[in-house]
Amino acid sequence: MPSLFINSVEIEVQPKENIVQAARRAGVEIPHYCWHPDLSVVASCRMCLVEAGTKKDDGTVAMQPRLVPACQTPATPNTVVVTDSPKVKSSQAQTLEYLLLNHPLDCSICDQAGECYLQDYTYQFGKAESRLDEPKVQRQDKYYIGEQIALFTDRCVMCTRCVRFTREYSGTAELFVTSRGSVEEIEVLPGQPCDNKLAGNVVDLCPVGALCSKDFLYKKRVWWLKSADSVCQLCSTGCSITVDQSESKVERVRPRENPQAQGSFMCDDGRFGWKFAHSENRIRAPRIGRASHGQVASPQLTTIGAPTNAVEQYSMSVNQSTPLATATVSDLTFADPWPGLINHLQSVLKQSAQDHPTKTLAVFSPFMTCEEAYLLADYLKKTNPKITLAMGPVPVVGEDDTYPKGPKGQSPAAEKTRFTIRAEKAPNRLGVEAVLQHFQKSIVNDEQWLSSMELNPFETVLVVGNSPAEWLNDETVSKLRRAGKLIVVDILENNLTHAADVVIPGVSFVEKEGTVVNHAGLAQTFHPAIRCSDGTRPDVRTYMELSGRSGLYHGPTIRAEMASVIPAFAAFETGELGELGKRVFS
Amino acid sequence: MTTENKKKTVRFAEPPKIGLSEALYLPAIAAGIATTVRHMFHKNQTRQYPEVEPDIPKNYRGVHRLNRDDQGRVKCVACFMCQTACPANCIEIEATGTDKNDPTWADRDKFPKTFVIDELRCIYCGMCEEACPVDAIELTSIYDLTGMTRQEMIFDKEKLLSVFDETVQSGKDPVRTVRGQLGPASERLSS
Numbered sequence: 001m002p003s004l005f006i007n008s009v010e011i012e013v014q015p016k017e018n019i020v021q022a023a024r025r026a027g028v029e030i031p032h033y034c035w036h037p038d039l040s041v042v043a044s045c046r047m048c049l050v051e052a053g054t055k056k057d058d059g060t061v062a063m064q065p066r067l068v069p070a071c072q073t074p075a076t077p078n079t080v081v082v083t084d085s086p087k088v089k090s091s092q093a094q095t096l097e098y099l100l101l102n103h104p105l106d107c108s109i110c111d112q113a114g115e116c117y118l119q120d121y122t123y124q125f126g127k128a129e130s131r132l133d134e135p136k137v138q139r140q141d142k143y144y145i146g147e148q149i150a151l152f153t154d155r156c157v158m159c160t161r162c163v164r165f166t167r168e169y170s171g172t173a174e175l176f177v178t179s180r181g182s183v184e185e186i187e188v189l190p191g192q193p194c195d196n197k198l199a200g201n202v203v204d205l206c207p208v209g210a211l212c213s214k215d216f217l218y219k220k221r222v223w224w225l226k227s228a229d230s231v232c233q234l235c236s237t238g239c240s241i242t243v244d245q246s247e248s249k250v251e252r253v254r255p256r257e258n259p260q261a262q263g264s265f266m267c268d269d270g271r272f273g274w275k276f277a278h279s280e281n282r283i284r285a286p287r288i289g290r291a292s293h294g295q296v297a298s299p300q301l302t303t304i305g306a307p308t309n310a311v312e313q314y315s316m317s318v319n320q321s322t323p324l325a326t327a328t329v330s331d332l333t334f335a336d337p338w339p340g341l342i343n344h345l346q347s348v349l350k351q352s353a354q355d356h357p358t359k360t361l362a363v364f365s366p367f368m369t370c371e372e373a374y375l376l377a378d379y380l381k382k383t384n385p386k387i388t389l390a391m392g393p394v395p396v397v398g399e400d401d402t403y404p405k406g407p408k409g410q411s412p413a414a415e416k417t418r419f420t421i422r423a424e425k426a427p428n429r430l431g432v433e434a435v436l437q438h439f440q441k442s443i444v445n446d447e448q449w450l451s452s453m454e455l456n457p458f459e460t461v462l463v464v465g466n467s468p469a470e471w472l473n474d475e476t477v478s479k480l481r482r483a484g485k486l487i488v489v490d491i492l493e494n495n496l497t498h499a500a501d502v503v504i505p506g507v508s509f510v511e512k513e514g515t516v517v518n519h520a521g522l523a524q525t526f527h528p529a530i531r532c533s534d535g536t537r538p539d540v541r542t543y544m545e546l547s548g549r550s551g552l553y554h555g556p557t558i559r560a561e562m563a564s565v566i567p568a569f570a571a572f573e574t575g576e577l578g579e580l581g582k583r584v585f586s
Numbered sequence: 587m588t589t590e591n592k593k594k595t596v597r598f599a600e601p602p603k604i605g606l607s608e609a610l611y612l613p614a615i616a617a618g619i620a621t622t623v624r625h626m627f628h629k630n631q632t633r634q635y636p637e638v639e640p641d642i643p644k645n646y647r648g649v650h651r652l653n654r655d656d657q658g659r660v661k662c663v664a665c666f667m668c669q670t671a672c673p674a675n676c677i678e679i680e681a682t683g684t685d686k687n688d689p690t691w692a693d694r695d696k697f698p699k700t701f702v703i704d705e706l707r708c709i710y711c712g713m714c715e716e717a718c719p720v721d722a723i724e725l726t727s728i729y730d731l732t733g734m735t736r737q738e739m740i741f742d743k744e745k746l747l748s749v750f751d752e753t754v755q756s757g758k759d760p761v762r763t764v765r766g767q768l769g770p771a772s773e774r775l776s777s
Binding site: 106108109141143152217218219221223 | 663664665666667670681682683686695696719720
């Protein structure tokens with residue numbers, strides 16, 4: 001097997017690797033700014049200079065007299081690389097000293113501080129003091145560079161990663177370099193800011209604090225953020241992401257490298273799409289009793305005194321319109337609303353399954369996780385196999401948005417596409433369909449159940465929404481209202497929850513654990529970043545209690561169970577899908 | 587230890603017999619009066635607080651203040667170093683960017699929108715002062731901090747700046763941090 005040597009560590013050669021990547025495998029970090037695995041190589045920052053040579057057949061090593069950029073040098077067989085010689089160390093220190101010449105050193109107010117490669121490398125490879133006596137060149141900050149991006153010009157080290165990204169990845173080419181030498185700057189043309197759908201990635205790409213996200217600017221210091229591995233749920237690409245939170249509030253979302261899912265980047269729709277999780281419009285307590293539009297309590301109730309909290313609202317509505325009304329308002333005011341709700345749901349669904357099983361419908365949404373769909377479908381089919389399980393509408397907006405764009409904004413050819421924002425704005429259509437397919441053999445689509453709603457309405461309908469945006473149009477909701485009993489699980493108040501007889505709060509993807517299957521059949525598990533919002537609990541817990549399963553929800557156990565029950569989910573066998581997910585079906 | 591040994595180690599002491607002079611009490615009263623008279627001619631040992639306030643050393647760690655720069659703006663750059671260093675978690679800052687259209691803030695990027703110190707939770711360790719890269723937060727020698735409610739002991743930015751305004755004229759500025767030099771962030775501000 002051909003091999004190469006990094007600091008006298010012998011490792012195998014792998015195709016299409018440069019010395020930076022090979023050294024990383026050997027456990028040696030070669031500092032670099034301008035090189036990024038997904039962008040073209042320019043070798044301009046000079047930070048990755050190393051000594052390189054060749055080991056000849058007779059065993060002698062011939063080193064090149066000059067230093068070579070590790071990012072530009074392919075890791076070929078018999079290459080000998082030295083990264084810790086005095087020559088290399090001196091070069092690294094000099095490069096850093098040069099990069100810091102005009103750097104303002106305003107780490108105390110820089111958002112990048114704590115995750116800044118300039119800080120890290122200076123600490124590791126640089127000098128402690130500056131020898132510069134001249135005043136530093138000060139340049140104007142550019143807040144106009146993009147709607148979501150600010151450029152702090154004097155922090156820039158001119159690695160041009162952002163410029164190459166807009167040229168090679170988004171194809172929109174808004175950013176470019178003006179001037180040369182110490183007055184070199186990143187710039188946009190007047191009236192053409194960097195506002196493409198992938199623009200937020202340049203902030204992540206920037207190795208220093210020059211490009212900052214306006215959304216996150218000055219919000220939190222990064223050392224207070226705690227991260228959770230998650231999966232973006234705004235379209236069916238299912239980008240791997242990292243959710244950063246502090247004190248149970250999501251602060252930002254970053255892409256997490258996953259070659260199986262999306263690569264290294266993500267779109268701005270997903271990057272800023274988590275905000276519904278902290279919306280004022282969240283449903284924070286279960287509710288029984290059909291409310292008039294937008295109003296929670298009935299007029300009769302408001303005469304008793306406006307409900308002051310969600311629990312009271314619940315207990316009052318229980319009092320008015322359910323068989324649980326034996327309890328008085330004062331009894332229930334401080335009670336946990338959930339046990340009552342679970343009892344109520346169980347009795348309603350059981351009754352319905354007994355009286356008119358064929359007129360009982362459950363509508364599953366493509367926003368559910370596989371585990372949720374499995375637990376709910378399993379419960380309903382065990383209650384009565386004649387209950388209809390249907391797939392709700394899958395939201396599709398426009399067409400797939402592919403990158404890199406051509407000079408006139410045209411989409412690239414299929415084989416040149418590097419990133420796709422999918423038109424299907426739901427994370428888990430395939431996963432939910434697979435569950436329904438197993439439990440019912442054929443998937444009832446929305447046309448079928450909607451037409452039967454019109455002709456021969458279902459008596460009891462359970463709808464799971466959990467969409468971040470309005471999911472069903474008013475026409476569909478008015479058809480659903482014909483049901484004798486409409487039970488809705490949803491995150492946000494919307495036309496559907498206003499029409500419902502029973503509303504069960506769901507939680508957003510940053511608050512729960514689950515698995516989603518993306519457009520290509522890749523199943524990825526996401527993990528909760530923050531605690532559930534007050535008054536809510538994970539949907540899976542509701543379904544677990546509904547079905548009378550004992551114990552707490554444990555994702556891997558449920559997934560292993562799914563693998564044994566549903567052949568399509570055989571890949572879930574161990575319950576763990578790893579950081580990058582597993583392909584379940586294609 | 588055996589029981590026998592234990593017996594030997596316990597000794598019972600009788601109180602000394604009172605003699606005639608002790609039984610009379612008079613010599614003891616006379617000695618007491620002598621002590622009192624002697625002290626009447628000594629220097630006072632007590633402090634007349636609060637009528638006369640004590641002279642507190644300048645490096646005393648009392649109530650915090652937020653300094654102003656030479657233009658009267660809050661000197662703090664909202665870097666959160668004090669909040670990070672604080673072992674009692676009594677500092678809470680909310681940062682914001684400066685208004686780019688306001689010429690008086692043209693040279694600044696970031697400043698604290700709110701800056702709250704819970705003086706009751708603070709342990710007056712001085713770590714915030716030490717962590718500050720621009721010498722914006724300092725502990726003054728004000729030691730007699732009182733309040734009627736807990737709420738009024740939670741100092742906001744205005745209150746902390748007013749402590750600066752009060753103390754800066756009093757000639758009792760706190761001793762500067764050991765470095766004696768401002769950090770690079772403040773150098774940029776003053777240039």
